Amino acid sequence: MIPDFSWTAVAIFGFFVAIVLGISFYLGSRAKSAQGYFAAHGQVHWFVNGVAFAGDYLSAASFLGICGMIAFYGYDGFLYSIGYLAGWIVALFVIAEPLKRMGKFTFADALDNQFHSRGIKLAAAISTLFVSVFYLIPQMVGAGTLIKPLLGLPHAAGVVTVGVVVIVIVVTAGMVSTTWVQFIKGTLLVFFCAILTVMILNRGLTVDPRPGDAKFQRHTVANDLAALTQQGKYELLPAEGPWEKLPYVRLRDTATNKLAIWRKLKPPAEFPVALAQYETTSQGVKLVNGFPHGKGEGQADFRTVGQITKIRTANAADSAATVDQTGALGPLEYFATLQRSDVVTWERDAAVKEADGTTTIVYYPREMSGADLLIPGGSPTFKGVRSEKFTDKLDFLSLMLALFCGTASLPHILIRYYTVKDGESARKSTVIGIASIGFFYVLTLFLGLGAMTSGALDPTNTNMAAPLLARSFGEWPFAVISAIAFTTVLGTVSGLILAAAGAVAHDLASSFFQWNLSDHDKIRVAKLSAVVVGAIAMVLGIVFEKFNVTFLVGWAFNVAASANLPSLVMLLFWPRTTKQGITAAIWVGMITSLGWILLSAQAYKDIYGLPPTDSIVPFSQPGIVTIPLGFLTLIVVSLLTPPRDAK
Amino acid sequence: MTDQPTSSEDPVLLARQSRIALRLFAVYLVAYAGFMGLAAFAPQVMAKPALFGVNVAILYGLALIFGALFLAVLYMRRCHRLEADFHAERGRT
Numbered sequence: 001m002i003p004d005f006s007w008t009a010v011a012i013f014g015f016f017v018a019i020v021l022g023i024s025f026y027l028g029s030r031a032k033s034a035q036g037y038f039a040a041h042g043q044v045h046w047f048v049n050g051v052a053f054a055g056d057y058l059s060a061a062s063f064l065g066i067c068g069m070i071a072f073y074g075y076d077g078f079l080y081s082i083g084y085l086a087g088w089i090v091a092l093f094v095i096a097e098p099l100k101r102m103g104k105f106t107f108a109d110a111l112d113n114q115f116h117s118r119g120i121k122l123a124a125a126i127s128t129l130f131v132s133v134f135y136l137i138p139q140m141v142g143a144g145t146l147i148k149p150l151l152g153l154p155h156a157a158g159v160v161t162v163g164v165v166v167i168v169i170v171v172t173a174g175m176v177s178t179t180w181v182q183f184i185k186g187t188l189l190v191f192f193c194a195i196l197t198v199m200i201l202n203r204g205l206t207v208d209p210r211p212g213d214a215k216f217q218r219h220t221v222a223n224d225l226a227a228l229t230q231q232g233k234y235e236l237l238p239a240e241g242p243w244e245k246l247p248y249v250r251l252r253d254t255a256t257n258k259l260a261i262w263r264k265l266k267p268p269a270e271f272p273v274a275l276a277q278y279e280t281t282s283q284g285v286k287l288v289n290g291f292p293h294g295k296g297e298g299q300a301d302f303r304t305v306g307q308i309t310k311i312r313t314a315n316a317a318d319s320a321a322t323v324d325q326t327g328a329l330g331p332l333e334y335f336a337t338l339q340r341s342d343v344v345t346w347e348r349d350a351a352v353k354e355a356d357g358t359t360t361i362v363y364y365p366r367e368m369s370g371a372d373l374l375i376p377g378g379s380p381t382f383k384g385v386r387s388e389k390f391t392d393k394l395d396f397l398s399l400m401l402a403l404f405c406g407t408a409s410l411p412h413i414l415i416r417y418y419t420v421k422d423g424e425s426a427r428k429s430t431v432i433g434i435a436s437i438g439f440f441y442v443l444t445l446f447l448g449l450g451a452m453t454s455g456a457l458d459p460t461n462t463n464m465a466a467p468l469l470a471r472s473f474g475e476w477p478f479a480v481i482s483a484i485a486f487t488t489v490l491g492t493v494s495g496l497i498l499a500a501a502g503a504v505a506h507d508l509a510s511s512f513f514q515w516n517l518s519d520h521d522k523i524r525v526a527k528l529s530a531v532v533v534g535a536i537a538m539v540l541g542i543v544f545e546k547f548n549v550t551f552l553v554g555w556a557f558n559v560a561a562s563a564n565l566p567s568l569v570m571l572l573f574w575p576r577t578t579k580q581g582i583t584a585a586i587w588v589g590m591i592t593s594l595g596w597i598l599l600s601a602q603a604y605k606d607i608y609g610l611p612p613t614d615s616i617v618p619f620s621q622p623g624i625v626t627i628p629l630g631f632l633t634l635i636v637v638s639l640l641t642p643p644r645d646a647k
Numbered sequence: 648m649t650d651q652p653t654s655s656e657d658p659v660l661l662a663r664q665s666r667i668a669l670r671l672f673a674v675y676l677v678a679y680a681g682f683m684g685l686a687a688f689a690p691q692v693m694a695k696p697a698l699f700g701v702n703v704a705i706l707y708g709l710a711l712i713f714g715a716l717f718l719a720v721l722y723m724r725r726c727h728r729l730e731a732d733f734h735a736e737r738g739r740t
Contacts, residue, residue, distance in 0.1 A: 075704055079686075082708050086679050089715050092722065093672035097664075336700030375694045375704045376686045385686055393687040400683050427726060431719040438712045445705075 001302045001458040002295055008479035016184075016487045017165055023180045028172030034519040037174035037526060038105040038502050039418040046425040048183050050432020053416055055182030057084075057407070057433070058189055058440055059135075059492040059553065060142025063485055066441075067469070068462035069381075070448020071306065072345055074373030076382045077448055080554075081441035083400050087407025087557075088437065090565075092430040095408040097423040098572050106499075107414040108507040111567055117579040118512050123586035125507035127563040128411040130590060131556060132500040133536060135410070136493060138552035140541020143489045145463045146482060159541035162486075166493045167534040170501065171527045175419055178494045185491035188484050190436050193443045196481065199473055200450035205308055205337055206325035209455035209472065234260075242352045248362065249273055258290035263364040274365050277302055277459060282358040302363070304468070305346045306457035309367065312340040331446070338370040338449060345373070345452065346459040363459040373452075381551065384619070395619035399554055402623030406557030409564035412495035415502060497530050497537070504529035547606065555597050558623045562589035566630035574638075581638030589630035596622035660733045664726050671718045678714060682707050 035041055044052070062084065069077030103110035108124030140159045147158025169177050229236050229251070237243075237250040237259070247264040262273040279288045279302075286293050291300030313321045326337055349362045372378065377385035381399075384392030407413060417426050451457060451469035458464050470481035505526035510517045517525065544552070566589060567582045597603060600620040601612035685692050685707070693704040 078705075078708055082682070082711050085712050085715055086675070089672060089675045089679075089718065092719055093668040093675075097661075097668075332699045332701050335702075335705050336696075339696070339700065339702060371694060371702070374702055375690060377690060386690060396687055397683055404679060424726070424730075427723060431716075431723050434716050434719045438716050442709065442712055445708075 001304070001460060001464075002293070006475065006479050006482070008475060009482045012479050013483035013486050016188075016483055017490075020177075020181050020184065020487070020490065021165070021168060023184075024169045024172040024177035027176040027180065034105070034506075034522045036176065037523045038415070038498075038506065040175040040179050042419060042421050044179055044419040046420055046428040047432055048179065049416060049420050049425070049429035051186040051436055052179050052182035052419075053186075053413070053429060053433030054190065054436040054440065055184070055186030055491040056412060056416060056495040057437060057492075058186065058488065060139050060146075060485065060489045062440075062444070063189065063193075063488055064142055064145065064463045064466055065138075065553065066444045067448045067451060067466035068464070069379060070445060071451035071457060071465035071469070072347070072462050073379030074345075074368075074449075074452070075376050076379035078441075078445050079376055079382060079400070080403065081444055083403025084407065085434070085438050085441050086404050088430065088434045090405060091408035091413070092427065092434065094572070095414075095568055096417055096426045096430050099414060099568070100417045100420070100423050100426040103418060105415070105418055105506050106502045107411060107564070107568070108503065108511070111571060111582055112511075112579075115579040115582075117583070118514075119583040120579055120586075121507045121511040123583045123590075124564075124567075125503040125512065127560075127586050127590050128503035128507070129500050129533075130594075131409075131560045131563065132411055132496045132503075133533065133540070134559060135412070135553065135556040136496050136533075136537040137540045137544050138547070138556070139489050139493050139496065140537050141544050141547055141552070142463065143486065143493075144541060144545060145461070146467070146486050146489070155545050156542050159538050162489050162493060163534050163538040163541070166490055166497055167531055169490070169494045170497050170530040170534075174501075174523070174526070175415070175498060178498050179416075179419060181494055182491040185484075185487050186436060189488055190440050190443075192480055192484055193440060193447060196470060196473070196477065197443045197446040197450075199477070200446050200469075201331060201334055202328045203450075203473075204326035204329045205311055205334075205341065205453055207308055207311060208324065209307065209453065210304065241354055246349075246352065248276070260290070261360075261362055263362070265367065274367075276362050276364040277305075278360055278362045279460075280358055280360045282356070302459055304456050305344070305365070305459045306452050307344050307455050308338075308341050308453045309344055310342040311337065313337075334446065334449070335374065338453070339374050341370045343368050343370055343373060343452060346457070348460070381554075391618045394624060395621050398619065398621035398624035399558075401627065402554065402558040402561050402621060405561035405565045405623065405627055409560040409568065410557075411503065411560075411564075412492075412499040415499050416495075493537070497533050500533040501526040501530040504533075551602070554621065558597065558621060558626070559590060559593045561623055562593035562626035562630050564589070565627060566634050570631065570634050570638075574635075576638055576643055577634065578638040578641045578643065580641040581634040581636075584637040585630045585634035588633040589626055592629055593622045593626040596626060657733070660729060663729055663733075667725050667729075668722060671722050675715065675718055678711060682711060 066077040066080050099107065099110045102113040106128065108121050108128065111124050112120045140162065143162035144155035144158040147153050147161065148155065169181055233254060234251040235254055237252060243250065249262040249264065251260050251262065253260070261276045261278050263276040265272045265274055277289055279286060288302060289300045291298065293299065293301065295301055311323050311326060313323055329337060344365045344367050346363055346365055349364060352360045352362070376382055382396055384396045387393065420426055420429055447466055447469060451465040454469050454472040456468045456472040458468060467478060467482045467485060471478035505522050509515050509525050510522060563586050566585045570577045571582065596617050599615060599617045601615035602620045604610040604615045605612040693702065695703050697703050697706050
């Protein structure tokens with residue numbers, strides 16, 4: 001869809017950035033020591049740190065990706081919410097306090113606390129860099145996705161804007177400014193999403209969210225469409241070539257020569273059909289629904305979608321009890337009503353390539369029962385849940401395991417533990433983090449379902465669901481939510497870049513290469529690394545433009561959990577752990593999980609453009625294999641090497 | 648006396664706290680695994696309306712989120728009490 005330019009959104013975002021940069025420069029003049037730069041002097045109050053956890057953790061993927069996934073596929077986005085939050089239980093009960101006691105600036109410090117091994121420092125630093133850069137990609141892609149509707153600028157402009165602002169934040173005052181950016185962002189995000197949720201519940205559900213817009217309608221080929229073709233108004237195109245096996249009916253308007261594509265809903269008996277939307281590209285010319293893509297005279301853009309078609313006030317069996325709108329609903333009442341109703345969601349079909357080079361992408365409506373949308377397994381990512389194949393179920397369990405284990409292995413989360421003064425503060429701030437993050441994830445369910453029924457969705461872009469939902473309430477909510485979403489990217493990206501910079505300056509330069517760096521030099525190395533990592537992230541953010549951000553984040557969790565969690569846990573609970581065991585576990589976990597991802601069906605499809613069935617690994621998510629493999633490696637190697645007290 | 652570990656660093660206290668932490672962790676792990684097991688192997692249970700016409704999938708999901716917060720607060724309070732008791736013990740000896 002072609003976005004509407006919003007000056008209000010630009011002004012609000014500009015205001016946020018000005019505040020954030022102002023704080024950065026002010027604090028930058030005070031952070032002189034390495035302790036100040038990497039760990040905010042260990043003086044951050046536990047409450048501020050707790051909210052900053054939320055600001056660090058709730059990434060663009062959480063906000064845009066999860067809302068989009070719920071808006072288009074129902075419950076499945078919420079599975080991510082559940083997994084992301086559950087990961088904090090691992091952080092709180094297993095990792096946080098010991099990590100705080102053992103380390104100084106980075107989690108490599110904690111791993112290496114008793115060993116003073118360069119091997120551990122190197123492995124942990126590489127794993128930190130790797131996971132951070134992997135995690136940076138979806139954040140940057142999110143920034144690019146947002147800039148289009150926000151400023152009407154191309155994808156790359158969004159990526160570069162975020163990259164530059166974040167580099168300035170990290171270079172000026174390191175962890176001090178990063179903490180405040182994350183605190184402000186966390187507060188804004190949770191607060192405004194709560195307001196939006198109240199607005200959604202207050203509006204309730206309606207079958208006519210945007211009066212005047214075209215509604216979803218079924219027709220039967222036998223009656224309506226056949227009658228139209230017989231009158232000579234429409235010509236039925238034969239289902240030839242690539243169209244032969246596809247569930248579409250194509251009608252050409254004989255007067256205007258425009259093509260309309262209809263989707264067959266439930267073949268084969270009665271052939272009900274519904275109007276789909278499409279874009280064709282032929283010899284470099286792009287048409288949308290038969291018209292040149294644009295908003296002017298004689299042009300067309302995609303119609304907004306997402307609509308409830310039937311609201312039942314009682315059980316589905318009693319079909320008479322329907323209403324057109326519900327009025328305000330309570331939170332649980334909202335779910336219950338939606339569960340009894342029928343909803344139209346949209347999906348994108350694979351591109352149809354014809355012999356003359358014309359490519360058509362069809363976006364088609366599906367009429368679903370709310371009950372079906374509110375259980376797991378509706379989305380492509382989680383369809384394995386409903387599959388009969390055991391490996392498909394393993395794929396799902398593997399991702400949920402990676403989310404559970406990944407949170408407490410993310411370097412940009414772990415470094416926040418060094419900003420508070422002691423173990424007790426680490427514990428308290430985790431509780432605050434869980435409260436704000438958990439509350440936010442409950443809100444995402446309402447935001448996603450609200451977007452699903454708002455009639456405001458862009459069928460071509462799932463990541464825009466939350467801002468477009470806000471637009472259905474007016475320009476102001478849209479501007480505020482877009483600006484916050486953009487600020488969201490800033491908070492997470494600064495945490496990631498800082499984690500990567502810390503790994504380079506502290507773990508690699510001063511510990512592994514054993515450069516003799518003064519505090520001042522160490523900060524300079526860190527700042528330089530921040531600029532380099534930021535630049536790499538910008539390039540990758542542009543290259544990976546078309547990727548679904550949620551999926552990329554899932555992969556980052558897999559790598560983090562496989563590489564880092566086995567060492568963190570075993571070091572704490574198994575005295576026989578050796579430095580060789582830790583080093584080997586990090587390398588094995590990192591390499592196998594990454595290798596698995598690169599060989600997965602998803603990578604075949606999205607990265608290499610090869611048929612996904614050619615993939616040689618049985619399912620896409622490596623965690624369920626590579627996390628235990630990391631533990632096994634650590635145990636075997638530790639047993640084969642001398643224990644730590646044997647000199 | 649000055650090089651005595653501070654109370655929050657004392658190994659005895661840390662061991663007690665860590666025991667509570669692992670127990671609570673086990674509770675949550677069972678709940679989380681139960682959810683994933685139901686989703687993967689008994690999806691028909693997930694679809695059943697449970698309370699107020701809302702299905703098991705949503706209620707269980709919400710329970711995992713609110714449950715995490717409940718356990719976190721419980722843990723914080725237990726640790727706090729352990730520390731207070733520990734100080735009291737130290738005071739007597």
